[in-house]
Structure formats: C-alpha cells, structure tokens
Amino acid sequence: DGGITQSPKYLFRKEGQNVTLSCEQNLNHDAMYWYRQDPGQGLRLIYYSQIVNDFQKGDIAEGYSVSREKKESFPLTVTSAQKNPTAFYLCASGGRSGPPKGANVLTFGAGSRLTVL
Amino acid sequence: SQQGEEDPQALSIQEGENATMNCSYKTSINNLQWYRQNSGRGLVHLILIRSNEREKHSGRLRVTLDTSKKSSSLLITASRAADTASYFCATVSNAGGTSYGKLTFGQGTILTVHP
Numbered sequence: 002d003g004g005i006t007q008s009p010k011y012l013f014r015k016e017g018q019n020v021t022l023s024c025e026q027n028l029n030h031d032a033m034y035w036y037r038q039d040p041g042q043g044l045r046l047i048y049y050s051q052i053v054n055d056f057q058k059g060d061i062a063e064g065y066s067v068s069r070e071k072k073e074s075f076p077l078t079v080t081s082a083q084k085n086p087t088a089f090y091l092c093a094s095g096g097r098s099g100p101p102k103g104a105n106v107l108t109f110g111a112g113s114r115l116t117v118l
Numbered sequence: 119s120q121q122g123e124e125d126p127q128a129l130s131i132q133e134g135e136n137a138t139m140n141c142s143y144k145t146s147i148n149n150l151q152w153y154r155q156n157s158g159r160g161l162v163h164l165i166l167i168r169s170n171e172r173e174k175h176s177g178r179l180r181v182t183l184d185t186s187k188k189s190s191s192l193l194i195t196a197s198r199a200a201d202t203a204s205y206f207c208a209t210v211s212n213a214g215g216t217s218y219g220k221l222t223f224g225q226g227t228i229l230t231v232h233p
Contacts, residue, residue, distance in 0.1 A: 032218045043206060043225035044161075051218050059220075091160055096218040105210055105218045106151065109160030 004028065007092050007110035014079070014086065014117050022077045022113045024092035032096040032105060033075035037061060038089040038112075050075055051096070079115060087117045124207060124224040132232050137194040139227040141207030142187075148210045148219055150183055152192050155204045155226070164192075164205075199233045 005026040014020045024033065032051045036044040046059030050069040064083025069075055075094075079086045093107040125140045141150070149168045153161040167174045167183045167190065174181045180193040194201055206226045210219045 034221065036223070041225070044223040046220070046222065049220065060222075089158075093161075095221075105221065106163050106166060107153075107161070107208075107221060109153075109162070111160045112158070114158075 005092060005094050005108050005110040007090075007113050009113060010111065012113060012115045014115060016117060017081045019078055019080050020115065022079070022090055022092070022115070024075045024077065024110060025073055026075075026094040026108070027073060028094055028108060029072075030094035030096055030108070031072070032094065033069065034093045034095075034107065035059075035065075035067065035075070035077045036091045036093065038091060044091065047077065047090075086115055089114050124205075124227045126227060127225065128228045128230070130230045130232065131197055133197060133199055135197055135231075137197050137201070137229055137231070139192045139205050139207075139229070141190045141192070141224055143190075143207075143209045143224075144188065145209075145211055147185075148212075150181075150190050151208045151210065151221075152179075152181060152190075153206045153208060153223075155206065157203075161206065194229075197229075197231045199231050202229060202231050204228050 008023045034049040035047040038044050045061050047065050048059055048067045050056035053072050056067050056069050066078045090113045092110045095105045095107040123142050151166045152164045155161045165176045165181050167181050178195045183190045204226045206223050208221045208223045212219045
C-alpha cells in the first residue's frame with residue numbers, strides 16, 4: 002500500500018532534549034510538509050521541501066530543523082530552543098512531477114503527539 | 119499567519135440536515151481545498167476547487183468559490199453521524215513553474231452530527 006508513515010505515534014521529552022520525528026512516504030511525491038497542530042489553532046506550517054536537498058521555512062520554523070537527503074524521507078527535529086513543543090505534529094506529502102504544479106493535494110500521516118515532561 | 123479563516127468554529131446538527139461551513143482568505147490563490155480530520159488522526163483530502171472554478175460537486179459535498187470576496191463554502195447534504203469531524207479549508211498560493219506552492223490551513227470547523 003502506498004502511504005505516509007510517521008513515527009513514533011507518542012513521544013515524551015524532557016526539557017532540554019532534542020527529539021526527532023520520522024516521516025517516510027512511498028507515494029513518489031516531490032513535496033513534503035511538517036505542520037504543528039495545537040487545540041483550537043488549526044494547522045501551522047513549520048517547514049516544507051519541494052525537492053531533495055532543499056527546504057523552506059514555514060510560518061513557525063524557530064526551534065525546529067529538518068533535512069531532505071532522500072525523496073522518501075523528511076525528518077523533523079524539535080530542538081531544545083523550541084519553548085513550547087507539546088503539540089500534535091503532522092507530516093504530509095504531495096505533488097508528483099509534471100504539471101500542473103498547483104494541483105498539490107496532500108496525503109497526511111497519522112501524526113505524532115509530543116509531550117514535554 | 120493563517121490564510122484561511124473558517125466560520126463557524128463549531129456546528130451541531132441532527133442527522134439528515136445539511137451542514138454549511140465557510141472559509142475566507144486574504145491573498146490570491148491557485149486553488150482551495152477542503153480536508154476532514156477525525157479526532158486525533160491525520161487529515162484526509164475531500165475536494166479541490168481551482169481559482170477559475172465557481173462550484174464543484176463530489177457525492178454529498180458541494181463547494182463554492184467566490185474569488186471576488188475571497189471566500190469559499192462547503193456544504194454537506196443529508197448529514198450522517200459518521201460525518202462528525204473537523205473540517206479545514208486550505209489555500210494553495212505561489213504555485214507555478216517549478217513550485218508546488220504553499221498550503222496554508224484555516225482554524226477548522228468542528229462538526230457534530232447527532233443521530
């Protein structure tokens with residue numbers, strides 16, 4: 002089955018620790034995205050990548066880092082600089098090669114819930 | 119900043135009734151999409167409407183787009199208890215050439231359908 006896999010589903014972090022959330026897709030999508038969801042605030046874009054070895058900051062990139070070394074993988078590191086990391090993190094992918102580039106329907110993973118102790 | 123703002127924030131109806139959710143946005147878009155999210159899960163794409171389209175249907179879903187007012191609405195007809203979920207609009211902007219664009223989501227509408 003084609004899809005997008007996030008792990009772990011639940012993660013607990015002590016203050017001052019970095020943690021990395023995994024996101025893998027086998028949909029042959031060019032673009033991948035990380036969103037953060039807090040209660041009542043919808044989804045906010047952290048980082049996105051449209052091609053291997055390239056990525057752009059979203060609206061709330063501070064305290065986060067990403068890499069895109071392979072087309073299939075887009076891990077997100079929540080660093081100790083992120084002051085309020087407790088949230089639900091959603092990874093998504095979209096956009097196959099070729100036009101129209103704007104028809105970018107996203108497929109989402111099941112999410113990772115991070116709690117800071 | 120949030121591109122899409124949705125109204126109402128919460129909607130409670132009885133099975134069989136229609137549910138209408140609205141979305142407003144601020145800048146020009148390539149297309150607008152609606153997604154559904156069951157509690158604690160990922161989002162699922164429902165429907166996409168392009169900036170040059172005014173209305174689109176998919177099963178019990180009807181989406182309209184008014185680019186002059188920068189607004190869209192999602193109508194779910196003959197609602198069922200299984201439609202209970204959060205619904206989000208997402209706008210795609212700056213797409214074209216080699217860019218897939220940026221998807222920005224609204225705050226969402228929580229729909230509860232009572233049996």
